[in-house]
Amino acid sequence: MSKTTNIRQEETAPEGGATTHFGFKTVxxxxxxxxxxxVFEHVASRYDLMNDLMSGGLHRAWKQALIDWLNPPRGDRVFNHIDVAGGTGDIAFRILDRAGLNTHVTVCDINPHMLGVGQARAEAQAHGPRVEFVCGDAERLPFPDRSFDAYTIAFGIRNVTHIEQALADAYRVLKPGGRFLCLEFSQVAVPGLDAIYDAYSFSAIPQMGKWVTGDGEPYQYLVESIRRFPPQARFKAMIEAAGFARVQYRNVTGGVAAMHSGWRL
Structure with a gap:
C-alpha cells in the first residue's frame, strides 16, 4: 500500500531485550x-460511536458479513461460541440475535473497561444467561482445550503482542471441526483507493477522535497499527501455520478490511 507523507517515521527501538511495535513506535x-x-481504557465508553464515525457506518456491514459467513445454528443445537477482544459485545449480540436459543457466547477481552460497556449493554438488551463476559488475554485464554464450537475476533488481533500465539490459542480452545473467523483491517486492493484511504486515515481519524473523546493519540495508534498488520495472503499463511485447514479470506470494501476463515480438523 502506498504511504502518504504524514505517516510518521518508525521510532528507534529500546536498547536490549525483545521488542515489538506499538503503531509505528518500537517498544x-x-x-x-x-x-x-x-488506549482502550481511554476510548471504551465511545468505542462503538467512533467505529461508526471512522467507517461511515461500514463496520456494521462488515460485522454482518462476518456473521453471515459464520452462519450460526438457528435450531436446537447446543453451540458454544467465543468472541475474543469483543468487550463491548457488538459481535456477540449479533450472533445471539441470529442463532437459536441453545447458543451461548463467551466474550473474552483483556480490558475490564471494555467488558464493563458490554455487560451494561447485555443487561439493557436482556440477553441474560446466553452471554457471559470474561477478562482474559487472547494469547493465554482462560479456558480448557477444545471448549468452543466457533471463535471470532473482530478488529482485535492486530493489537496482541504475539499474533502467532493468539492464533495457536484459538486453535487450542476450538473443538475438532470448530471454526475460526477473523475480521480485521487489511491492505487495500483497489488501485487509487489506497492513497485516498491513507490520507483519510492519517488526517481525519485522529482529529475525529480528538473531537469525540478529547484525545487523538489513541486513534493515531489505531491507524498506525492497521498499517503494521500483515496483508491478506501473509495472514492467511500465519493461520495455516497455526494448524488450521481450508483457510480462505474475503475482502470487504476493496480490502479496507478482510475476513479470514479456517477450520480445526
Whole structure:
C-alpha cells in the first residue's frame, strides 16, 4: 500500500531485550500489553460511536458479513461460541440475535473497561444467561482445550503482542471441526483507493477522535497499527501455520478490511 507523507517515521527501538511495535513506535515486548490497555481504557465508553464515525457506518456491514459467513445454528443445537477482544459485545449480540436459543457466547477481552460497556449493554438488551463476559488475554485464554464450537475476533488481533500465539490459542480452545473467523483491517486492493484511504486515515481519524473523546493519540495508534498488520495472503499463511485447514479470506470494501476463515480438523 502506498504511504502518504504524514505517516510518521518508525521510532528507534529500546536498547536490549525483545521488542515489538506499538503503531509505528518500537517498544519492549513487555510494554505493549499495557500500552494497548491504556488506549482502550481511554476510548471504551465511545468505542462503538467512533467505529461508526471512522467507517461511515461500514463496520456494521462488515460485522454482518462476518456473521453471515459464520452462519450460526438457528435450531436446537447446543453451540458454544467465543468472541475474543469483543468487550463491548457488538459481535456477540449479533450472533445471539441470529442463532437459536441453545447458543451461548463467551466474550473474552483483556480490558475490564471494555467488558464493563458490554455487560451494561447485555443487561439493557436482556440477553441474560446466553452471554457471559470474561477478562482474559487472547494469547493465554482462560479456558480448557477444545471448549468452543466457533471463535471470532473482530478488529482485535492486530493489537496482541504475539499474533502467532493468539492464533495457536484459538486453535487450542476450538473443538475438532470448530471454526475460526477473523475480521480485521487489511491492505487495500483497489488501485487509487489506497492513497485516498491513507490520507483519510492519517488526517481525519485522529482529529475525529480528538473531537469525540478529547484525545487523538489513541486513534493515531489505531491507524498506525492497521498499517503494521500483515496483508491478506501473509495472514492467511500465519493461520495455516497455526494448524488450521481450508483457510480462505474475503475482502470487504476493496480490502479496507478482510475476513479470514479456517477450520480445526
Amino acid at each position: 519492549a515486548e513487555g510494554e505493549k500489553a499495557k500500552l494497548v490497555h491504556d
